[in-house]
Amino acid sequence: MCIRVIGASNRRYAHIGDVIVAVIKEAVPNTPLERSEVITAIIVSTRKELKRDNGMIIRYDDNAAVVIDQEGNPKGTRIFGAIARELRQLNFTKIVSLAPEVL
Amino acid sequence: MAVCSTTTLSIGGSVFSGQLRHWEPNESKLFQKPRSRFRWFCLNDLYLLRFRTKTLNFNPSGSLLPSLYAYGKEADDAFLSKVNEDTDEMFDDLMKKYGEVVFRKNDRKSPSAELDDDAESLSFAVEMAKVASDVKAADIRVLFVKPLVYWTRFFIIATAFSRPQIDAIGSRIRDLAEKKYGKIPSGDAKPNSWTLLDFGDVVVHIFLPQQRAFYNLEEFYGNATLIELPSETQPPFHT
Numbered sequence: 001m002c003i004r005v006i007g008a009s010n011r012r013y014a015h016i017g018d019v020i021v022a023v024i025k026e027a028v029p030n031t032p033l034e035r036s037e038v039i040t041a042i043i044v045s046t047r048k049e050l051k052r053d054n055g056m057i058i059r060y061d062d063n064a065a066v067v068i069d070q071e072g073n074p075k076g077t078r079i080f081g082a083i084a085r086e087l088r089q090l091n092f093t094k095i096v097s098l099a100p101e102v103l
Numbered sequence: 104m105a106v107c108s109t110t111t112l113s114i115g116g117s118v119f120s121g122q123l124r125h126w127e128p129n130e131s132k133l134f135q136k137p138r139s140r141f142r143w144f145c146l147n148d149l150y151l152l153r154f155r156t157k158t159l160n161f162n163p164s165g166s167l168l169p170s171l172y173a174y175g176k177e178a179d180d181a182f183l184s185k186v187n188e189d190t191d192e193m194f195d196d197l198m199k200k201y202g203e204v205v206f207r208k209n210d211r212k213s214p215s216a217e218l219d220d221d222a223e224s225l226s227f228a229v230e231m232a233k234v235a236s237d238v239k240a241a242d243i244r245v246l247f248v249k250p251l252v253y254w255t256r257f258f259i260i261a262t263a264f265s266r267p268q269i270d271a272i273g274s275r276i277r278d279l280a281e282k283k284y285g286k287i288p289s290g291d292a293k294p295n296s297w298t299l300l301d302f303g304d305v306v307v308h309i310f311l312p313q314q315r316a317f318y319n320l321e322e323f324y325g326n327a328t329l330i331e332l333p334s335e336t337q338p339p340f341h342t
Binding site: 071072073077078085088091093094096097098102 | 252253254258289290291295296297299301306308314317318319320323
C-alpha cells in the first residue's frame, strides 16, 4: 500500500515512473520481504492509461511496482511483464535492462 | 428479461454476433430508435449501459470508440464482437480495404546506413571497454543486443572491486565519451554497487562482484553475441 509519493509535497496520485514509499500488506512466504515492512518502489504499470505525445495510450491490466533499495537498484533479479520506455528517460535504465519486453 | 448469451442477431441488415447482456424490460424502447445506431451498441459491453438513458443522441465518431478498434464509419458489415473471436476477419477486411501496408514509420533507415551506425557504436563500445580495462576492471564483456532489444545496440558489462574503482571507471568513461564523441550519458552520477551509464546506443554496466552474480545479466542476455575485444594475446577482432 502506498504511503507517500516521492518528488512533491502533498501529491495525490502516482503514475508510471514515480517513486513511492509503501508498506507491504501481504507477502508470499519464504521471500526476503515480509508483511508490514516499509519499502521504496517505483511504479511500472498502472490501470490508468499512460498517454504519449504521439497519441499512443498504454493501459495495463494491473498496478505493479518494482521494489528498489536506497541506492536505486532493484531488489529482485528479474522483472515480469512489459515495461514502458518512459522509465528509460526517467533514469531507470536498470529496470528497463531487466525487462523481458519494452513497449 | 435479461438475455445473457452469445447469439447472432440480424438487425437492419447488419449482422452481429456477440454477447448481449442485462437488457432491462424497458429496453424495447431502444428498438424503436433508428436502426443505424444499433451497430455501435455491441462495441463494448461497457457502452451498452450508457444507452439505456433516454437521450440516445451520441456521436458515432466521438470519444466512445475505444482506441484499440480500427474501423471506419462507413463499414456497413462491420461485425465487431469481442476481440478474440472475429479479429482475423476484421484484419482481413482492413487489409482488403486499405491495402497491405497500413502504417509505416518514417524514420526507418536503409540497411547500409544501419550497418554504419552499428559500426560506429561498436567502435565506441570497444573504446569504452579499453578504458575500463586500463583502470583494471575485470571480466569485461561487450554484448551485441540489437537483435534482442530495440532500445539499444551494445551492452558493456564490467566488474570493479571497490567503489572508488567504480567511480574511477565511470568518470574516465564519461570524460572520454564527452571529449572524443561528444556524448553525455544519463544514468548514475554517484557510484553505486550497480553503476549504469546510458549512452543511447551503448549501455555500460559496472558491477561489484556480488551484484554481478546476483543480477546475472549475462544469463538474461544469453542469446546476445559476444564481441571479442582486442588484447595482447588475442588477434585483432572481427565484427
